[in-house]
Amino acid sequence: MENEEKKQTYLQMIQEPIGRMSTLSSIFKGFDATTGAAILALSKDDLNVFTLIIGLVLVILFAIMDIKYLILEKQFRMLYKLVRLEKLPVDYDVRPLSKKDYDRVCTDGKYDGSVWGCIKSFSIWLFYGPIIGVYVFLIIYVCNCKA
Numbered sequence: 001m002e003n004e005e006k007k008q009t010y011l012q013m014i015q016e017p018i019g020r021m022s023t024l025s026s027i028f029k030g031f032d033a034t035t036g037a038a039i040l041a042l043s044k045d046d047l048n049v050f051t052l053i054i055g056l057v058l059v060i061l062f063a064i065m066d067i068k069y070l071i072l073e074k075q076f077r078m079l080y081k082l083v084r085l086e087k088l089p090v091d092y093d094v095r096p097l098s099k100k101d102y103d104r105v106c107t108d109g110k111y112d113g114s115v116w117g118c119i120k121s122f123s124i125w126l127f128y129g130p131i132i133g134v135y136v137f138l139i140i141y142v143c144n145c146k147a
Contacts, residue, residue, distance in 0.1 A: 003090070007083065010090045014080045017094065021073035025066050029127055032062040036131055049142050056135040063128040067118050072096050073112040082106070 039055040062141040073095035084098065087105045102111045111117075118124060 006090045010083060010092055011080060012082065013092065013094050014076055018073055018076045018080065019075065021069045025073070025123070027084075028062050028066040028069070030130070032059055032066075032131065035062075039135070047138070047142055049139055049146075052135055052139045053087045056132065056139065059128060059131050059135060063124065063132075067115065067124060070118040070121060070124065071113055071115060074118065078102060078111070078113060103147060115142075 008140075035058050036055055039051060039058070043051040057091040075098070079088070079095075082105060083090065083100075097113065099111045099113065
């Protein structure tokens with residue numbers, strides 16, 4: 001029973017960073033939506049390319065930060081899964097699971113913590129894709145109207 005209690009404690013330790021990464025991802029999406037709306041609202045009378053490019057750069061920066069935290073969240077989730085399935089020992093080491101460590105204990109090749117795997121995630125492209133698309137459309141539209 002003592003071993004099971006150690007495992008439960010370790011799993012709880014791993015759950016904390018998973019929760020923080022998930023919260024940070026939501027915060028970035030909220031900041032992105034707020035700044036995007038503010039930039040468009042403040043420039044509604046004089047919409048220019050410079051303002052739109054600043055907005056687009058901000059969206060891309062928020063997306064990059066969100067991807068980084070999603071990578072970490074997925075790596076912690078894989079660590080949690082492997083400890084739960086007893087493929088990794090209870091050593092109280094709470095570090096994100098690297099591809100090298102994953103490949104050491106699993107041969108299925110289903111490592112999910114890569115950059116490309118996170119960019120393909122619905123939570124990234126479904127949120128940031130349309131926003132980036134709107135900014136690109138507006139930039140092209142403003143450039144064509146002033147030409």
